[in-house]
Amino acid sequence: MxxxxxxxxxxxxxxxxxxxxxxxxxxxxxxxxxxxxxxxxxxxxxxxxxxxxxxxxxxxxxxxxxxxxxxxxxxxxxxxxxxxxxxxxxxxxxxxxxxxxxxxxxxxxxxxxxxxxxxxxxxxxxxxxxxxxxxxxxxxxxxxxxxxxxxxxxxxxxxxxxxVDLEVFAHGDRAVSRARWGWGDRPVVGMVAQLIPLKRHDIFIAAAALLAPRFPEAVFAIVGSEPDPAQGYEALLRSQVAELGLEERVVFTGFCDDAPGLFAAFDIAVLTSENEAFGRVLIEAMAADKPVVATEFGGALEIVVPGQTGLLVPIGDARATADAVGSLLADSDRARALGVAGRERARAKFxxxxxxxxxxxxxxxxxxx
The missing domain is CATH 3.40.50.2000 (Glycogen Phosphorylase B;)
Incomplete structure (x- = not known):
């Protein structure tokens, strides 16, 4: 050697x-x-x-x-x-x-x-x-x-x-993570990304507003921190949440030091970026057996096989994002099948x-x- x-x-x-x-x-x-x-x-x-x-x-x-x-x-x-x-x-x-x-x-x-x-x-x-x-x-x-x-x-x-070290993300503790955040048995839709405009959290929040009446128990988790709080992006997002009356439905966790546990706690992982070179968090979610919904940016086109390992939606389209997430919340068998297929693709390529x-x-x- x-x-x-x-x-x-x-x-x-x-x-x-x-x-x-x-x-x-x-x-x-x-x-x-x-x-x-x-x-x-x-x-x-x-x-x-x-x-x-x-x-x-x-x-x-x-x-x-x-x-x-x-x-x-x-x-x-x-x-x-x-x-x-x-x-x-x-x-x-x-x-x-x-x-x-x-x-x-x-x-x-x-x-x-x-x-x-x-x-x-x-x-x-x-x-x-x-x-x-x-x-x-x-x-x-x-x-x-x-x-x-x-x-x-x-x-x-x-x-x-x-x-990605797939084994790490395959063994997150769902129960511990859900207890930490108080999510219990509620459906959890999560997005893990830096709080920067490129990630388009506003689309995730707008989709949550469309989904909230249909899925009254669902929680929408925004995971990540703002690199430069002086930019005021998180404050802008929190204002959007308040204006839509989603304070009890959208959770800002900040930076999380237990990504495997967090993905294990999710039911669906979402990424609404308008431009992403790769999209590492999609692979981490797939390694945790989670179905993913992502925008059609460059990296996601390489990672996600539409309809087989996840769903892709147009960039900046809150309605399409809500429809995709809603279809998986309403069909747990399909969501589970996409998650399993995603895990196998992650093992094969990433x-x-x-x-x-x-x-x-x-x-x-x-x-x-």
Whole structure:
């Protein structure tokens, strides 16, 4: 077994979404390489890396601006120093800012660098620059691959779906989680997502308003926190709930540290995003045997087989979302069948083992160049 070192670069010190969870899972389950990690600050991400007993160092990775030349080069130097000290053979950058810093350090180190791209949105001319520096570009779905379609870098792009530790989500404690939130035996429809406008929680709430009279016992759970409370998005959503008279039906749980238990407590998982590169939470729900209802964004088209493992609805359509959820609340046998089929699809295509095997095969290829 080879224990060559890989330096993972993550500019977040906090866990802010699926990108950090996916990186943690990859580092935790590497089989043939030794992970090291540079993070951009102290916080939940750095603590999670340490909890996995993975070597981690905090390095300031500020936004890249002309007035911060000294800070930028200090970061490059710190990554260079860390890589040399650990004698790593490859750098793995989680996102664009990390790719800038890791890419420059890799040039001085004369090492290959992998750019892991997890979002659809282009960074403009930065994409061309960073793609030129990258030895290989890993994208999480065909939708993300389209971000580079206009650049002459097709040979560098590899589609590798995010991986989920399916066994963890297959064993959530439904009874404990429901007792924690006081849901008892009531039907629970849940949405797990950061509280940001892109996720379109307003559509979830509007669908809840349409469903509430028909299913008077149902609870609609919004799970997640707001990265920047100053933006006022959660306050806006709470106002919408109040205006619709749903205070007793819609629950804001905030960030939950027991995702497996939470998915186990759900009866149906919903994701109403208007644009999502992948949709990791859909796989987590499927691993927990839950039927999913999602909008027809790029990642969901890869994850959900409509009518077989879940249901897809048009983006921004509260009525269609309510109809899909209502059809499953009214037909528990169908909901159960979709959940079972979803679990099997998750096992076949989105396991952490398959993800790690593909990434490690890519490392071998990069190191041979």
């Amino acid at each position: 080879s224990w060559q070192g890989i330096l993972f670069v993550e500019h977040q010190g906090e866990i802010v979404g699926g990108g950090q969870f996916s990186l943690l899972a990859l580092m935790q389950h590497l089989r043939n390489y030794q992970p090291h990690c540079a993070t951009g600050g102290t916080g939940t991400m750095t603590a999670a890396v340490r909890a996995l007993d993975i070597d981690v160092e905090v390095i300031s990775m500020p936004p890249i601006r002309p007035g911060r030349i000294f800070a930028v080069w200090r970061c490059v130097w710190d990554i260079y120093r860390m890589a040399r000290k650990r004698d790593v053979v490859l750098l793995h950058a989680n996102g664009s800012r990390c790719m800038f810093y890791a890419g420059l350090a890799a040039k001085f180190l004369r090492l290959p660098v992998c750019w892991h791209v997890r979002i659809n949105d282009s960074d403009g001319w930065w994409d061309r620059l960073l793609a030129g520096w990258a030895t290989c570009i890993v994208v999480v779905s065909p939708a993300v691959a389209q971000r580079f379609a206009h650049l002459d870098v097709g040979a560098k792009v590899r589609i590798i779906y995010n991986g 396991s952490i083992e398959a993800h790690v095997a593909q990434v490690e095969a890519l490392y071998v290829e990069m190191l041979k160049r």
